[in-house]
Amino acid sequence: MRARLPALLVLAAASAPVMTGCAGGSAAQDVPAQDTATADVTLTVFTAASLSDAFEQIGEDFEAEHPGVTVRFNVAGSSDLVQQVIAGAPADVFAPADVPTMDRAVGAGAVSGTPRPFATNVLTLVTPPDNPAGIASLADAAAEGVNLVACAPQVPCGQATAALARASGLALDPVSEESSVTDVLGKVTSGEADAGLVYVTDAARAGDAVRTVDLEHARSAVNTYPIAALAEAEHPGPADAFVEHVLGAQGQEVLGHAGFGHP
Incomplete structure (x- = not known):
């Protein structure tokens, strides 16, 4: 089964494991022919926190189709992940939550080939199930005395929040700015916040743990998710x-069932 990596990896080079190709021979160049029958591959995927559940299922499906390959994920905010990628953390695939973050990796020469869009996402507003602050709109969440939580400006969900605020003509003053959308959701589900701005996929995943408030200008801040293999991938074929x-x-x-849109 896959293991999820810690959010901050040690950036020292790891000793190289024995490698094998996936079913169908897509990674045959990774190993000598005599090793392909017995060796295993651990594929490391750096993925945005908002993709966590969907990619867990995608990883299981991929493993089922590629015997001998184990997929493990490093799940964190995209801004943290790209710093690790640029610093040389051992990874094979990168899937951040927006194009500008991927562009940073491309600019640093860390990406192999051209990144490709694979999903989109938009923000929604969530409150605790009993909605104690009586929030029915983003304007309500922006009111004085309301404990609104959002993503920090440097992460994709924070940039989407800023775009949403501009489109709505509102000045948002969150009491807390988090490094990932899952942290925002956690503040709301724990009762520490009256409201939080999260992706619609995270709200859907939370189920009855939150109440969702639709946003009039949600489509003004659409995040597009790109994916690419990395230039220093240990297993380029897989x-x-x-x-x-x-x-x-x-x-x-899988992505559609999780609530993601098509790119």
């Missing part, structure tokens, strides 16, 4: 195969 799986029918079906 990395490319994983990218294709995410973009393929099965991966897109």
Whole structure:
């Protein structure tokens, strides 16, 4: 089974494991022919926190189709992930929550080939189930005395929040700015906040733990998620195969069920 990596990886080079190709021979260049029958591959995917649940399922599906390959994820805010990628953390695939973050990795020469969009997402407003502050709109959440939580400006969900505020003509003053959308959701579900701005996929995942308030200008801040294999991928063949799986029918079906839109 897959293991999820800590959010901050040690950036020292890891000793290289014995490698093997995926089913179908997509990674045959990774190993000598005599090793392919017995060796295993651990594919490391750096993924935005908002993709966590969908990618867990995608990882299981990919493993089922590629015997000998184990997928493990480093899940964190996209701004943290790209810093690790640029610093040389060992990883095979990168899937942040917006294009500008991927552009940073491309500019640093960390990406192999051209990143490809695979999903979109928009923000919504969530409150605790009993909605103690009586919030029915973003304007209510922006009112004085309301404990609103949002993502920090440097992360994709924070940039989407700023775009949403501009489109709505509101000045938002969050009491807390978090490094990932899952942290925002946690503040709301724990009762520490009256409201939080999260992706619609996170609100759906939370289920009855939150109440959702639709936003009039949500479509003004659409995040597009790109994916790419990394230039220093330890397993370039399986990395490319994983990218294709995410973009393929099965991966897109999982993402659609999780609430993501098509790119």
